[in-house]
Ligand SMILES: Nc1ncnc2c1ncn2[C@@H]1O[C@H](COP(=O)(O)OP(=O)(O)O)[C@@H](O)[C@H]1O
């Protein structure tokens with residue numbers, strides 16, 4: 264189903280529910296559904312051709328007004344917990360604050376339907392298989408899981424050096440099971456006011472529930488734990504607790520789950536221990552920098568649609584970029600392509616293909632940040648007596664040897 268159709272049918276469902284709740288006097292529930300209606304219409308507007316956008320946004324606003332109207336009335340029963348009733352004296356002021364928070368959260372909730380698939384990601388075959396087992400197959404073959412009594416899911420924590428495919432994997436996981444991808448940075452959800460960040464998390468899960476299938480991706484999950492010694496600790500702890508509670512709620516809904524949770528970090532040693540030990544993230548998967556085969560594949564993928572000199576040997580390029588991050592290799596390809604492009608534009612030279620010399624230069628000029636990352640990782644982990652949690656990372660760090668650049672000089 265097209266994303267647009269899906270959003271439309273979600274809207275229709277919420278609209279029906281809203282009317283039902285409203286008619287039976289369940290104002291709080293009705294309000295939640297009206298808010299969702301407003302959100303869906305806004306999303307629909309974004310997905311629609313420009314000439315239809317205005318109307319949809321107008322309607323979205325109407326639904327918001329209805330929802331706000333329900334709040335203004337002296338509503339006593341709040342079951343959903345999204346928006347608790349306000350004390351009367353500060354009602355107006357606070358309501359507008361809440362509007363702002365809600366708007367911001369809505370803006371932060373990027374609901375996408377990614378196109379990227381596992382085949383577009385070089386290497387990481389075993390990781391892909393683990394993600395499939397935990398996330399993709401349970402969506403596609405729920406009856407098999409039931410038959411064998413295997414409970415699917417549980418969150419997955421992806422950790423490893425920057426630029427090696429964590430975000431890509433999460434997006435592709437969503438595409439593989441035809442789920443929407445809700446991508447959030449913890450730093451975006453965090454709010455300096457006590458209690459607000461928790462509400463944001465709650466709202467994120469609320470939104471995910473309104474889709475038939477969703478992958479919730481919490482990026483920079485390390486940002487959820489503050490400095491362990493800081494005075495913020497209590498505050499941060501309740502944020503972690505809220506996330507765990509919301510993940511539990513996913514499990515306990517008797518119906519088949521519709522949302523699965525992935526998290527990622529470049530700084531696994533800073534991830535809150537409660538989160539790691541909670542059992543909710545029952546696999547932690549190390550995403551290493553690409554091996555020779557994967558590096559060759561990344562060159563292949565990045566150069567597929569570019570004019571490359573026949574003399575360029577991808578194995579050689581893979582050799583020369585030992586120890587580089589995947590994203591850095593993608594950048595090297597861009598830089599190499601820009602050399603003949605500039606010659607053409609600035610010096611009006613004849614068009615030519617990208618040569619071995621261009622790649623040499625691009626690699627020479629681009630160094631990798633991974634040596635520093637691995638050094639830091641080893642230092643942090645070895646001083647934390649949590650070495651048992653990071654065996655894969657420690658092994659990779661010890662074996663890590665970047666390409667010796669002197670060979671090009
Ligand atoms: N395994 C991979 N195969 C192909 N390209 C990759 C791979 N990993 C990273 N990239 C490239 O690097 C970019 C950044 O990757 P990303 O998934 O955001 O890294 P991370 O989340 O681990 O920091 C991607 O958009 C992609 O262009």
Ligand SMILES: [Mg+2]
Nearest residue numbers: 429430482527
């Ligand atoms: Mg990322």
